[in-house]
Amino acid sequence: MHSAAPSTGSTATSGGAGNGSSLVVFVMRRLAVTIPLLLIISFGVFALVHIAPGDPVRSLLGARAPDPATVAAIRARYHLDDPFLVQYGKWLSQVIRGDLGVSIQGNRAVTSTIADRLGVTIFLSLMSTILVLGLGILLGAVAAFRRGTRLDRAVVMFSVFGISSPAFVTGIFLLYLFGVLLHWFPIFGPGKGFLDRAWHLALPALALATSVMAIVVKITRAAMIEELARDYVTFARARGLSSRRILFAYVLRNSLIPVVTAAGLIVVGIVAGAIYVEVTFSLPGLGASMVDAIQKRDIPTIQGTTLLFSAFVLLVNLAVDVIYTLIDPRIRFGRVES
Amino acid sequence: MAIGLTRRRILVAGMTHAAFVSIAGTFAIAPSAKADEQIESITWALPSIPETLFIPHAWMTYAGAIMSLVQEGPLAIGDDLALQPASADRWEEVNPTTVKYHLRGGVKFGDGSPLTVDDIVATFKYHMSPDSGSQLASFYNSVATVEATAPDEVTVKLKAPNVQFAFTPAHMAGFVFKKEQLADKKIGTPEVLPLGTGPYKLVEFVPADRVVLEARDDYWGAKPVVKRITFQAIPDRSARLLAMQQGEIDGTFDLAISDIDQWKALGNVDVVATPSLGVYLLTLDHSAPPFDDIHVRRAVAYSVDRKGLVAALLKGNGEAATALNPPEIWSGVLPLDEVRAFYATLMPNYAFDLKKAKAELAQSSHPDGFDVTIPASTADPYMVNIMQSVTENLKQIGIRAHIQEIDNNTWFTNYINHDKLGMQIMAYYPDFAHAANYPSLFFSSANAKKDGMNGSNFNNPEVDAKLEIANENADPNARADALKKVFKIANEEVAVVPIFWPASAMAINNKYKLTGYTAFWYNIPWAVRGFGLK
Numbered sequence: 013m014h015s016a017a018p019s020t021g022s023t024a025t026s027g028g029a030g031n032g033s034s035l036v037v038f039v040m041r042r043l044a045v046t047i048p049l050l051l052i053i054s055f056g057v058f059a060l061v062h063i064a065p066g067d068p069v070r071s072l073l074g075a076r077a078p079d080p081a082t083v084a085a086i087r088a089r090y091h092l093d094d095p096f097l098v099q100y101g102k103w104l105s106q107v108i109r110g111d112l113g114v115s116i117q118g119n120r121a122v123t124s125t126i127a128d129r130l131g132v133t134i135f136l137s138l139m140s141t142i143l144v145l146g147l148g149i150l151l152g153a154v155a156a157f158r159r160g161t162r163l164d165r166a167v168v169m170f171s172v173f174g175i176s177s178p179a180f181v182t183g184i185f186l187l188y189l190f191g192v193l194l195h196w197f198p199i200f201g202p203g204k205g206f207l208d209r210a211w212h213l214a215l216p217a218l219a220l221a222t223s224v225m226a227i228v229v230k231i232t233r234a235a236m237i238e239e240l241a242r243d244y245v246t247f248a249r250a251r252g253l254s255s256r257r258i259l260f261a262y263v264l265r266n267s268l269i270p271v272v273t274a275a276g277l278i279v280v281g282i283v284a285g286a287i288y289v290e291v292t293f294s295l296p297g298l299g300a301s302m303v304d305a306i307q308k309r310d311i312p313t314i315q316g317t318t319l320l321f322s323a324f325v326l327l328v329n330l331a332v333d334v335i336y337t338l339i340d341p342r343i344r345f346g347r348v349e350s
Numbered sequence: 351m352a353i354g355l356t357r358r359r360i361l362v363a364g365m366t367h368a369a370f371v372s373i374a375g376t377f378a379i380a381p382s383a384k385a386d387e388q389i390e391s392i393t394w395a396l397p398s399i400p401e402t403l404f405i406p407h408a409w410m411t412y413a414g415a416i417m418s419l420v421q422e423g424p425l426a427i428g429d430d431l432a433l434q435p436a437s438a439d440r441w442e443e444v445n446p447t448t449v450k451y452h453l454r455g456g457v458k459f460g461d462g463s464p465l466t467v468d469d470i471v472a473t474f475k476y477h478m479s480p481d482s483g484s485q486l487a488s489f490y491n492s493v494a495t496v497e498a499t500a501p502d503e504v505t506v507k508l509k510a511p512n513v514q515f516a517f518t519p520a521h522m523a524g525f526v527f528k529k530e531q532l533a534d535k536k537i538g539t540p541e542v543l544p545l546g547t548g549p550y551k552l553v554e555f556v557p558a559d560r561v562v563l564e565a566r567d568d569y570w571g572a573k574p575v576v577k578r579i580t581f582q583a584i585p586d587r588s589a590r591l592l593a594m595q596q597g598e599i600d601g602t603f604d605l606a607i608s609d610i611d612q613w614k615a616l617g618n619v620d621v622v623a624t625p626s627l628g629v630y631l632l633t634l635d636h637s638a639p640p641f642d643d644i645h646v647r648r649a650v651a652y653s654v655d656r657k658g659l660v661a662a663l664l665k666g667n668g669e670a671a672t673a674l675n676p677p678e679i680w681s682g683v684l685p686l687d688e689v690r691a692f693y694a695t696l697m698p699n700y701a702f703d704l705k706k707a708k709a710e711l712a713q714s715s716h717p718d719g720f721d722v723t724i725p726a727s728t729a730d731p732y733m734v735n736i737m738q739s740v741t742e743n744l745k746q747i748g749i750r751a752h753i754q755e756i757d758n759n760t761w762f763t764n765y766i767n768h769d770k771l772g773m774q775i776m777a778y779y780p781d782f783a784h785a786a787n788y789p790s791l792f793f794s795s796a797n798a799k800k801d802g803m804n805g806s807n808f809n810n811p812e813v814d815a816k817l818e819i820a821n822e823n824a825d826p827n828a829r830a831d832a833l834k835k836v837f838k839i840a841n842e843e844v845a846v847v848p849i850f851w852p853a854s855a856m857a858i859n860n861k862y863k864l865t866g867y868t869a870f871w872y873n874i875p876w877a878v879r880g881f882g883l884k
Contacts, residue, residue, distance in 0.1 A: 066759035070766060072407075072485065078766075079487040080801055081480035089483060118401025118408075118557060120539050125401070128557060184588045192596050199593040200395075200584050202559070294584040296559035304558075307729070309759055 035337065039330065046326045053322045054107075054315060058100050061311055068092065068116045071308035090116055090311070103315060112319075113312035117305070122316035125301060130320075132202045133286055133297040135209055139217035140282050148225045149271060152232025153264060157255075159237060168233070171226035179285050183219035183292035190215055200294035216293040220285050224278055231274050235267035268339050276332035280325050387882055391578035392862070395590050395602040399583040401557045404538025405522050406477060406484035411779075414522050414872030415603055416561050416581050420460070421546030423524025424451045424470060424504070427874055429866050431681045431783040433520055437465055437547050437570075438504075441519075446511035446824060447494075451519065453502040457570050459528050460551030467498035472529035474506070486523040489515075489781075511822035513829070514790070517782035521873040549574045549878050559583055575882045594619055594857060601858035603871055606731050607667045613857050620863075623667050625678050626854035627869040628779035629788065630736060631671070632724075632847040633805035635771040637798075640722075641806075645714035647844035650773070651700040652707035653743040660850050662739075663732050667855065671848035672696065673837050674792060678869070680785045683830045692834060696841045708747045719748030724773045725765075729758035733775050736849060767800055774805045775849075781873065786820040786829065789836050793817065793845050808845040860884070 069078075069086050087093050091102055106113055112122035148171075155167040174182070190196045203212030239245065240263055248258050287299030298317055305313035396415060400408040405417055424438035435441070439454040457465040474496040477484040492512040499505040508515060518524050527537075528545045536542040543552040549569045554562035561581040565574035582599065584590040587606055593599045595616050605613055605621070613621050634641035634650060641647055656670035669676070673696065677689040684692070711717060724741070726733040734755055741751040751773070756764075765774055780787055791797055793813050797804035812835070819832035840846070856871070858864055866879025 064760075065763065066757070067763045070763045071759045072483075078485075078801055079480070079491060082483055082485075082487040083801065085480040086483045115401065118539075119404065120401060120536075120557070124539075125557070180586075184586070184592075187589060187592050192592050195596070199589060199596055199598050200582060292586045292589060294559075294582070294586065294589060296556065296583070300585070301558065307757060307759060 035334070039334065042330050042333070046323070046330075049326060050319060050322055051104075054104075054319055055100060057318045058103065058311070058315060059096070061309065061314055062096055062099075064309075066309050068309040068311060071310075072116055086116075103312070107319070112316035115305070115313045116310045117308050117313070122312050125313065126298065126316060126320060129296055129298045129301050132213075132295050133283070133290070133299060135202075136213050136216055136220065136286055136289070136295065136297060137279070137283050139210065139213055140220040140286075141279055143217055143221035144225050144228055144278060144282065145271075145275065147221070148228025149232050149264075149268075151225075152229040152271075153236055153259065153267075155229065156233045156236035156240060157259060159240075164233075167229060171229040174222035175224070175226035177223070178288070179219050179223040180288045180292045182222050183216065183289055186215045186219050187293070202295050202297075213293075213295070216289045216295060219292070220282055220289045223285055224281050227274060227278060228271060231270050232267060235270045236263055239263045239267050265339065269336065272332055272335050272339060275335075276329050279328050283321065283324065387575055389576045389862075389883065391580065392576050392600040393580045393582055393598065395582050395584045395593060395599040397583070397585055397587075397590070397604060399556075399558050399561060399581060402538035403544055403552065403555055403561070405525055405544075406482065406486055407538060409485040409522060411604065411872040415876070416563070417522070417525060417544070417546070418548070418873055419550040419563055419579065419875050419877055420548045420552055421525035421527070421544065422548045422875065423519040423521070423526060424453075425520040425524065427517075427520050427782060427868075427870050429868060429879060431678070431868060431870065433516060436520070437526060438519070443516075443824070444505075446822065447508040449506045449508075449516070450499070451504045451506070453504070454570060455502070457547050458568050459545040459547055460566060461528075461545055462568065463528065463545075465526065465547050466529075467500075467502065467504050469529045470504045470526050471496050471498050472532055473524075473526045474504075476527070476532050477523060489518045489523040511824075513821055513824065514782075514784050514787060517784060521781050521870070523781070549875055550579065572878060574878050576877055579877060591616070594859075597859070600862060601856065601864070603854075603856045605855040605857055607664050607852060607855060608731065610665060610667060610855055613855075616857075618860055619857050620860045621855055621857050622864070622867050623853040623855040624867060624869060625669075625676055626779060626852050627676050627679050627783060628777065628854070629671060629674060629676060629851055630732060630775070630777050630849040631674065631792075632740070632849065633771065633774045633776055633792070634844065634847065635773075635805070635807050636809070636843075636845075637807040638772075640714070640716045640720050641773065643714045643716065644844065645710045646716055647847075648698070648700070649707045649710040649714065649747060649749070650744065651844050651847045652703050652710060653747060653749075654700075654740055654847055654849055655702040655743065656848075656850055657702065659736055659739055663735055664850065664852055667853040669851045671850050672699065673841065674788050674846055674848050675785060675837070676851040679780060679783050679788070680830075680833075681783045683785045683826050683833065692837075696838065698841075700844075700847075702743075704743060704746055707743075711747050711749070719750060721750045721752070722773050723752045723754050724775060725754045725756050725761050726775055727758040727761035728755050730777055732852070733777065737775055765805055766803075768798075768802070768805070768807070771805055771807065776803075776805060778803075780869075782870070785833050786817065789813075789833065789840070790817055790821060793836060793840055806845055808840070808843070810839055810843065810845075813839050813845075 069083055072086060091099050115122050115125060118125065151167045155164040158164050187199055191199045197215045198212055201212055203209040245258060245263060248262060286297060287303055290297040290300040302317040396412045398412055400410060400413040402408045403413060403417060405413060422436045424436060425433050426436040428434040437454055437457045438451040440452045442450045444450055453467060459465060476482050477486050478490045478493060492508050492515050493506055494509045495507045497505050526547060531537050531545060534542050537544055540555045543555055549566060549571060550563040551566055553564045563579045565577045584593055587609060590602055591612060610621055613619055634647050636642055660668050660670050672693045677686050680689045724737055726737045728734060734753060737753045741753055744751040791803040793808050794804060794817050795809040795814050798807040798809055816832040816836045820829045823829050854869060856867055861884060863884050864881045866876060
């Protein structure tokens with residue numbers, strides 16, 4: 013067992029009072045790396061859209077024979093005839109000034125479009141993340157604690173079933189069951205105000221959660237089973253501590269490290285899955301807008317939304333690394349090398 | 351135990367259900383009708399709601415379905431697909447290149463301001479200016495000048511006679527904007543909602559999600575029956591179906607024909623189908639081998655099982671195409687029965703016959719067949735399926751055909767750039783019913799180049815000369831004769847291989863009716879064309 017934990021543990025003990033500042037240094041360093049990463053990603057996406065066949069002007073003009081003068085005017089307006097690097101340079105200089113440009117399709121500032129749609133996507137992703145982590149960890153814990161019983165098998169079966177069915181299929185099933193048959197939830201729309209929105213987004217969030225929950229359930233279950241077999245649990249039991257205390261105070265906390273590691277991926281997966289779910293549930297979110305932009309080669313919107321998504325992924329990963337320390341104080345950053 | 355659990359669950363479910371229904375009731379927009387035929391509100395679903403409501407930058411059918419209730423042109427398309435007066439109460443063709451539009455008195459925009467000739471002139475000029483990047487610019491290609499020649503008169507002078515221009519003021523290209531609004535860069539966004547002189551005004555717009563319209567009391571025409579119309583985007587086909595079943599929407603346009611049976615099975619819904627005037631066709635590049643050989647083209651024409659495709663893909667909601675023009679599009683030139691009689695005389699008739707196809711290929715310069723790849727748009731509901739059937743048939747006669755499934759943008763860019771055309775599949779829907787429209791687009795040599803629709807690169811001087819008559823001669827008989835000749839030559843030469851003319855279908859809650867549903871539902875104020883309680 014040459015895991016990192018003992019070595020970080022030993023450096024941590026020698027680290028002493030410098031822990032707080034090392035976290036700040038770590039976060040600063042990671043943030044500094046984020047900027048060149050975003051540049052590389054934005055350049056890559058720009059290049060890919062450029063290489064891909066198709067033409068934004070064609071989708072703007074529809075399936076019709078266009079007027080050549082109009083085509084030329086549109087190409088000039090969006091700098092589509094400039095060399096590739098010049099186009100990217102113009103876009104970048106705009107972004108540095110805080111302007112993501114104007115969408116080719118909607119003739120609207122990309123920042124306005126993002127601002128309009130971000131709310132739905134964030135609400136949906138957050139609701140779904142809470143469901144996945146909350147329900148997933150709970151089910152995983154229950155399954156581990158009741159290992160080998162029918163309950164355990166039912167939980168595992170349910171989660172495998174969920175992951176096997178794509179979110180948009182689960183979505184239609186949920187719509188039919190809870191929308192049409194039971195009339196519990198609305199069929200479309202994002203809702204207004206917090207409660208109404210939560211009600212409108214309940215089914216989409218559940219559909220999205222069902223498709224990724226299995227990962228959390230399985231990881232939690234495996235980690236807990238391993239922890240439950242450890243000596244300290246036997247000792248705790250021998251000392252007559254209650255099952256609840258053992259489960260929540262000791263075992264769950266120690267099992268959370270792998271869950272948190274996976275949480276970064278899960279959150280990113282949820283945001284990616286939101287793209288399908290937004291279409292199924294007629295939600296005007298960012299994912300639906302990005303798919304539409306890609307189909308229409310709306311370069312400013314593609315660039316703006318991918319920039320946002322990439323920044324989000326990088327930040328989630330950073331957040332996950334920071335959360336490690338909160339769960340397991342033995343882990344410290346930037347000290348391993350020293 | 352098991353029974354107890356079930357009972358409890360049912361009780362809990364029932365209570366939760368009741369609670370939610372009571373909450374739902376307060377949020378749902380329930381369509382209620384009053385005795386005097388006034389309908390308070392309806393919710394209409396569309397597969398998508400555009401990002402902008404400014405038609406010159408959002409020229410698509412779903413934007414049209416909304417904005418044709420808010421805006422109107424000097425003229426309109428009637429239920430019979432012919433022109434009728436709208437904000438202009440009359441129009442006059444002074445000579446083949448001059449048209450005068452006389453403004454109806456008392457027409458107002460949604461904000462109460464009067465419609466003036468300057469608004470019409472500014473709108474037409476907006477489309478004509480290349481800098482504005484209007485998607486509808488090509489409808490004004492034949493226009494030389496637009497002028498206000500009197501306080502209530504607009505005169506349009508054409509560069510050359512063009513009978514197709516007559517329709518421009520009647521569809522989306524003719525929707526009149528308020529002059530001051532056209533100068534506003536934000537027009538079409540939720541911040542600057544376009545004004546119009548139509549029966550409704552915009553009250554709310556959430557891009558890509560929802561649009562709310564309110565009936566106007568000061569509209570010059572008949573008073574709208576429905577007071578409030580909410581358009582809701584429901585992109586997923588199954589979700590739209592469920593919303594209709596649930597009663598959350600009152601109707602929708604543009605049903606996928608393949609789903610029609612499911613919609614009919616809903617019980618509370620009437621499905622209305624009408625010829626869409628659209629056409630699916632194959633183009634074969636006449637300028638390069640192997641399709642420069644007439645026998646190869648005929649072999650392909652014999653290999654398309656049109657009737658089978660109509661039965662399988664359209665479930666009978668459409669017609670096997672014997673020519674490019676759907677019969678109904680000849681409206682105003684030839685009566686329907688005469689069109690069908692004329693089509694029956696077209697020889698050869700290329701009915702599905704693999705033996706004849708094989709025989710034609712054997713006579714060609716490629717008796718052993720060849721390889722060909724046909725791009726098909728995955729966004730189109732039928733293209734890939736049509737090509738699966740066609741390629742199978744072609745393989746049987748020795749032509750090794752393959753489908754390249756690509757996204758819509760790539761497919762169309764490739765087509766319109768005339769880049770390695772070979773064999774292509776194309777779907778086309780018209781903006782107005784004029785018999786010369788399709789042949790001009792697909793058969794004229796002027797369109798056999800980049801940015802042109804003539805994907806066959808078909809080039810025939812006689813056809814060009816006859817098309818000139820069909821577009822410029824004011825006499826319908828002369829136009830009909832010219833067009834008949836065009837179709838005769840196009841058929842002999844296999845200028846294109848027509849496949850089918852699909853129907854277009856809509857669904858409506860069966861407590862309502864809509865008598866004015868036509869192929870041009872996106873160009874007409876449909877909610878005031880016979881919409882009401884049954």
